[in-house]
Amino acid sequence: MTVLPVRVLSTILPKSLLAPFRVPACLAALALAAPGVLHAQEPAPAAQSATEPLAVVGKGGRHAFNVEVMRDDAGRARGLMYRRSMAPDHGMLFDFERPLPVNMWMKNTYIPLDMVFIRSDGSIARIAPDTEPLSTRIVSSGEPVLAVLELNAGTAAKLGMRAGDRVEHPMFRR
DSSP states (O other): OOOOOHHHHTTTSOHHHHGGGHHHHHHHHHHHHSTTTTSOOOOOOOOOOOOEEEEEEETTEEEEEEEEEEOSHHHHHHTTTTOOOOOTTEEEEEEEEEEEEEEEOOTTOOSOEEEEEEOTTSBEEEEEEEEOTTOOOOEEEEEEEEEEEEEETTHHHHHTOOTTOEEESGGGGO
């Protein structure tokens, strides 16, 4: 289908018939002049936020990480979506503000992750290892938790992390 600009149609049709075409013609002209402007685009990866120290302590020793902390709905919803990598000693900590059953997924998340579900006292409730990138499969906490720590896939196994280990972060001193 060919879209004629308003200036071409005005030479063919009377002005009374052109009124309904002004907005669509302007949008068509904009689309031709700036391709992609009227089309949905994949969101750009979020820039890394400031990090805070966190440690996991268990039989495997004490392991330190620098974590971004998501404390609001927008941050928790975005998480690590669209990012292509994460440093080995980094992670993301989701603060749910109060203990509750949590369901996570990997939609739009390219990095395979270990999800560490943490009770309000800082003890690990469970670990979901090596979650599938880009999946909408639900990963459940299995019980009420205050937080979820996301690490690069394989980190929990490599460091010997287990349910019952302790997470040290100011969030768990409330």
